[in-house]
Amino acid sequence: MFSLFSFIAFTGLVATISYFKTRDDDHAHGRSYFLAGNMLTGWVIAGSLMLTNLSTEQLIGLNGNAYTHGAQVMAWEIIAAFAMVVMALFFFPRYWKGQITTVPEFLERRFDKQTRRFLGAVFLISIFTNFLPFVLYSGAIGMNTLFGVPDLLGVSDGAAIWIMVWAIGIAGGIYAIFGGLKAVAISDSINGIGLMIGG
Template identity: 50%
Template sequence: MNNNTTIISFLVFTGLVGLATWLITRKDDHASSDGYFLGGRSLTFPLIAGSLLLTNLSTEQLVGLNGAAFQHGFHVMVWEVFAVVALVLMALFFLPKFLRSGIATVPQYLEVRFDHKTRMIVDMIFLTAYAVILLPIVLYSGAKGLSNMLDVQALTGINSETGVLWFMVIVIGILGSIYALFGGLRTVAVSDTLNGAGLLIGGFLIAYFGLKAVGDGNGAIAGWNSLIENAPARFNSIGGKKDDVPFSTIFSGVVLLNLFYWCTNQQIIQRTFGASSLAEGQKGVLLTGALKLLGPIYLVIPGMIAFQLYGHLGIGNDDAYGTLVKNVLPAPLTGFFAAVMVGAILSSFNSALNSTCTLFSLGFYKNVLNKDADEKQVVKSGKIFGLIIAITSMIIAPMLAGQDSIFGYLDALRQIILKCY
């Protein structure tokens, strides 16, 4: 692979997205809380769909779910398919209630329905979850994926994998922090939409070139036939009792987690609060659902391909996707996809930071610490708190390297939380 070609294509696409985003959003209002946190409530359905999709499709999904498919097989696609059900419920039931209430955060809605104490508790839960779970995973998975794709160890001369991981986490964290803290929600939404289009194209290309590699020069269709013939049991879409996602959990745990994620998770649904109207918000959410139906093509199939190509080499689950991308994509496309991946990482990182700032500024600072704060003070408090959270996440992220997989880390945290209750 020609590293120079990869790096040039990476820089060109990243620069074009940054320039286009700046040209579109340079006159936006970033001084008021409404403009900074909710994009001035002016988002149209393409921006909402693009931002929803890319915030979801960061490297913890690309690396994590493909890693799960690499280890467990095709049945992990249930996470993508059942997301559609949750998105339909969000569009038809939850979103009208949220927008009618005029809220900016989910805890704020709980205060309307219940009381102030409930809002404070949920604010604290969200803030802790973003700082300890979500942001570190985004940074870790992004660093892992990009270090494999761009061969960062060779480019930087850093000898150890741990050193490369720390280097990438710090670089992504600094860039993401600058982007998130100086931009607003609409800036995030615009760049998400541009990168989202590239991510879909790149994801399909990886599946295509991966199948060609499996087909050993006989084409993608031959590769698909070979993939099924060599391991038909791995294509069982119904998980057994000992599988990663047993069938019995689909109508309980999977549905409940999808409902939380797509209907009440502040990081995800904040851009729907910024919709210019209910109709625009609903169209954006439903378009996201339609795009999620294509998810298994780029979130599961590459993991299946990687298992056939590299399963005998003993590579880790979280290394499978990056290894496949580096080996099957032509050099110019590798740089292009790495640039899209950076956009996806920054999207999730920015969205989580923006939501963290929103929850702190509107939930704690304005509501508890300084009830007389003006708009400028509210926005400033969010930026300062976001910087603290970003630094904390950069410290935690490299510590995830000891886990078997990203999803394993999530399960370990789930077990700790359950024990606390």
């Protein structure tokens, strides 16, 4: 019960801080919504990059896979760290100079508007069909195991998985849709501090 209480309290703290830091932000323009009004510090950006790249697929899936097959399954993540540094040092300055904020925006400048729309749709479909289901499902498994959701709610394991999938998806959507990048970056950074302290 303590685990559930501490999780709810910490999540409430993160939500409260994120709300008060972003409540006066204007999200009417893309630059404010996608770039947080250029007001993020280096520490918040670093925390957000780290926690955006770290989710249940790593905390649950990659750890289990490494236990079963060895540490070589983590090679992808090690190379990803180097790729992020190369991106930050070499590509980011060019995108920043060109005031390019999203990949579809880059594709429109490089090719045309039809390419932007087509590949934007491909990206969205890919995220909704290939990425989010695994992240939501593994998160639901973790929550069910950690908090005993089936016993807590008096439902079957399958129903508890669905409840947690929807709860995680709605909570993440609220952060991202209503708060924009700034809310996501702030919540990521605070969650990162909590992850380092609490394990």
